[in-house]
Amino acid sequence: MDWKSKLEFTNTMSGDKQQFVPLESGSVRIYSCGPTVYDYAHIGNFRNFTFVDVLRRTLKLFGYKVIHAMNITDIDDKIIRNAQKEGVAFSSIAQRYEKAFIEDCRYLKLEPMEFYPRATEHINEMVDLVKTLIEKGYTYEADGSIYYRISRFKEYGKLSRIDKEGLKAGARVDSDEYEKGDLRDFVLWKGYRDGEPSWETAIGKGRPGWHLECSAMSSKYLGKTFDIHTGAEDLIFPHHENEIAQSEAANEQLFVKYWLHCAFLNMKTEKMSKSKGNILTVHDLSRQGQDPSAIRYFLLSVHYRKPLAYSEEAIEASKAAVLRLRGFRQRIAEIIDAGQREDGAGLGDKIAKSREEFFRALADDLNTARALGAIFEMIREINPSIESQELRTSDARAVMEFLLEFNQIAAVFEDAAEMLPEEIEELVNQRQNARSSRDFALADKIRDELRAKGIVLDDTRDGVRWRKA
Numbered sequence: 001m002d003w004k005s006k007l008e009f010t011n012t013m014s015g016d017k018q019q020f021v022p023l024e025s026g027s028v029r030i031y032s033c034g035p036t037v038y039d040y041a042h043i044g045n046f047r048n049f050t051f052v053d054v055l056r057r058t059l060k061l062f063g064y065k066v067i068h069a070m071n072i073t074d075i076d077d078k079i080i081r082n083a084q085k086e087g088v089a090f091s092s093i094a095q096r097y098e099k100a101f102i103e104d105c106r107y108l109k110l111e112p113m114e115f116y117p118r119a120t121e122h123i124n125e126m127v128d129l130v131k132t133l134i135e136k137g138y139t140y141e142a143d144g145s146i147y148y149r150i151s152r153f154k155e156y157g158k159l160s161r162i163d164k165e166g167l168k169a170g171a172r173v174d175s176d177e178y179e180k181g182d183l184r185d186f187v188l189w190k191g192y193r194d195g196e197p198s199w200e201t202a203i204g205k206g207r208p209g210w211h212l213e214c215s216a217m218s219s220k221y222l223g224k225t226f227d228i229h230t231g232a233e234d235l236i237f238p239h240h241e242n243e244i245a246q247s248e249a250a251n252e253q254l255f256v257k258y259w260l261h262c263a264f265l266n267m268k269t270e271k272m273s274k275s276k277g278n279i280l281t282v283h284d285l286s287r288q289g290q291d292p293s294a295i296r297y298f299l300l301s302v303h304y305r306k307p308l309a310y311s312e313e314a315i316e317a318s319k320a321a322v323l324r325l326r327g328f329r330q331r332i333a334e335i336i337d338a339g340q341r342e343d344g345a346g347l348g349d350k351i352a353k354s355r356e357e358f359f360r361a362l363a364d365d366l367n368t369a370r371a372l373g374a375i376f377e378m379i380r381e382i383n384p385s386i387e388s389q390e391l392r393t394s395d396a397r398a399v400m401e402f403l404l405e406f407n408q409i410a411a412v413f414e415d416a417a418e419m420l421p422e423e424i425e426e427l428v429n430q431r432q433n434a435r436s437s438r439d440f441a442l443a444d445k446i447r448d449e450l451r452a453k454g455i456v457l458d459d460t461r462d463g464v465r466w467r468k469a
């Protein structure tokens, strides 16, 4: 089945599910709004980043080439505020928390993207964009800053479907974040203020507003029109509305084809946020030694457009589910290892059906909850045959292939780098025993298995030594 053409996404722009057709056949260009690196990111932020990871992994599993950019906001009001509090340069705050962000991504097994552009390294691109907007008459100056006149962009509000009735001419806002009730002209370039970082540029001395960087950097790395733009749902207004206003006014062409937004993670019933003080950071989870696979599983257990509630019970349930998956895979591996057996009743149809349901669920607007259900449905179907020792080897192989596809999305099974030394030792011993009993086929098989996981065995005079390749 060609799953590529079966993908559907809920597009915030239209409000309904649409078939995904990329601009260029076979490849997808995505822009994802990234972190503002002023503090540790909380698990609510990482619900969104994990959704982005699942989107990327699904597109790849379905056979697409992915070109993906995520911005690092390394200059903004909050970074400057925290730097002033600590009495350090804004860049040292930004560097510290960018490093923490990348570590958190690695911990949660988020695949690295093609580009992570930093705002401060694209000041020229941003200035060029403002110059174009000035030339086309979309801006005005006030109090030394440059503002975007939203009444000039006729389609302003098309993504958030905002009511423009109350819009007052000349009313403006210079903070980067504001509410829908504050529908006003927004700042593109902030004029220099004493003690704040600034750049000397052709449009004056100052620093960029937050919305500007995403318009400038997305077009640099992905082109003026690209396929998918993602973000947490609180970015729909004003941030994404402002990105559209900047990019479409400057480029006079469609900015983005599909807008995908991820819902919040709640602590019990409240949205997790710094201002409410109910923060759980990924940095904390990692230091507590929590299994990242269980966190991933938990984040995947609910569809990305639905609210998800964090609780310790939910994490415990996810841990149990991950252990069950690992145990199941282990038994399947043992059946394959045990050698050829083709006498039981064939279960090929059932395995194929579960696999099809898994792909169909992902194709249906990344329904990870249903996709996980398909895996557990297969486990229920297969388990009786495992218990009665009747599972055919060919079926076990088909199950294993499906589990590997599943793991390309879920990333819950360990890979080479995560194997414990004791586990490696155990396999090395098994191989030694196989050699002693002259079972060279088994010994070679274990060696190959280890090699596939990036572990090399050296036969020395003092016995077998292993090392990571």
Ligand SMILES: [Zn+2]
Residues within 6 Å of the ligand: 032, 033, 034, 214, 239
């Ligand atoms: Zn953005």
